[in-house]
Amino acid sequence: LYSQVEFADTSIIITEPYFNFSSIQESMTEILFEEYQFQSALRTNAGSLSAHHFFHTKPSELCCLVVDSGFSFTHIAPYCRSKKLKEGIRRINVGGKLLTNHLKEIISYRQLHVMDETYVINQVKEDVCYVSQHFYRDMDIAQLKGEDNTLLRDYVLPDFSTIKKGFCKPREEMVFSGKYKTSEQILRLANERFAVPEMLFHPSDIGIQEMGIPEAIVDSVQSLPEGFRERLEAELRSLVPAHLPVSVLLPANPVCYSWEGGKLLAHTPDYDEMVVTREDYEENGHLVCEDKFDI
Incomplete structure (x- = not known):
């Protein structure tokens, strides 16, 4: 063209x-x-x-x-x-870049070092994050254990060999007790799903004075x-x-x-x-x- x-x-x-x-x-x-x-x-x-x-x-x-x-x-x-x-x-100095960076920090602190994986985590954000309609109710659900936590999602990270693009495991395939018997690298996400987009509405929650x-x-x-x-x-x-x-x-x-x-x-x-x-x-x-x- x-x-x-x-x-x-x-x-x-x-x-x-x-x-x-x-x-x-x-x-x-x-x-x-x-x-x-x-x-x-x-x-x-x-x-x-x-x-x-x-x-x-x-x-x-x-x-x-x-x-x-x-x-x-x-x-x-x-x-x-x-x-x-x-x-x-x-x-407001809050946009998609800041949300992705904040999600990288949360995942790196809680699960796996991903600070150098901006592209991958940006895809995670787009696939699993959402704006909560009832923030405190969702926080209560996100603290529940096992299958009672209906907000829990397992995200399979790409290895760029057999898995070209990350994806969410179907709910029926999620393992709630024990570990997966596969070589897949998996992120388990709960309150991160809605706490990260919440920055658009309350940036002061993470210390941004906006x-x-x-x-x-x-x-x-x-x-x-x-x-x-x-x-x-x-x-x-x-x-x-x-x-x-x-x-x-x-x-x-x-x-x-x-x-x-x-x-x-x-x-x-x-x-x-x-x-x-x-x-x-x-x-x-x-x-x-x-x-x-x-x-």
Whole structure:
């Protein structure tokens, strides 16, 4: 595919974090136009593309709040009529990387040294971890012995010879007394399954002095103008009296939701007015991007 793309005839949409360093923005623009020679470029945020997708599918909605939890951090970003309200954006320095690293530490302390196995443990996290709906109840279950512990999972680690990818043993094949009579290397996971994702909601539990997602949402909404705040307060269960309705949307494929938004954006009639062309850049330099892109 790479060899089939004529960059000089191609427009690119590229995402970057909110409030990205200007030096990085400038370097990115330089690479796009001077090294790859793209015909035009649009720099934006993944959250903005998600908001565009949302408003496209729900045109009657005026406001939304995007919770974008990624690899390095989580952003809370409010939008009104597809425009982000910068004063309401909140960043939490907790993302998938931190969760994986914390799981590595727990497993290394309790069972097996895996501090050098980031890729493998990241797969373990994705396969067995979940967000608890009743944290203290799950903690009680996780302390039970044998088959009474319904949360217990045995994870077979890959050896990259006969086992290419790790997997959970089926419940009926788990050994609850004694040891397995196989050469498989197995991790036994119980409260780790839900205690690790809990960091997204209560990072202070492990000494990280950051707001969790619910607190960040409250803080974001409270910083917004009255009209926006009232609208969002009517849609978030965690922020309002119980009798008010709640609307929380989880896309069918969250990973591609921003990409789908970018695809929709690229086909809007006024797309050409949003981009900076190579001609604009060659004539005016990086300043034209600062004026055009609201990052």
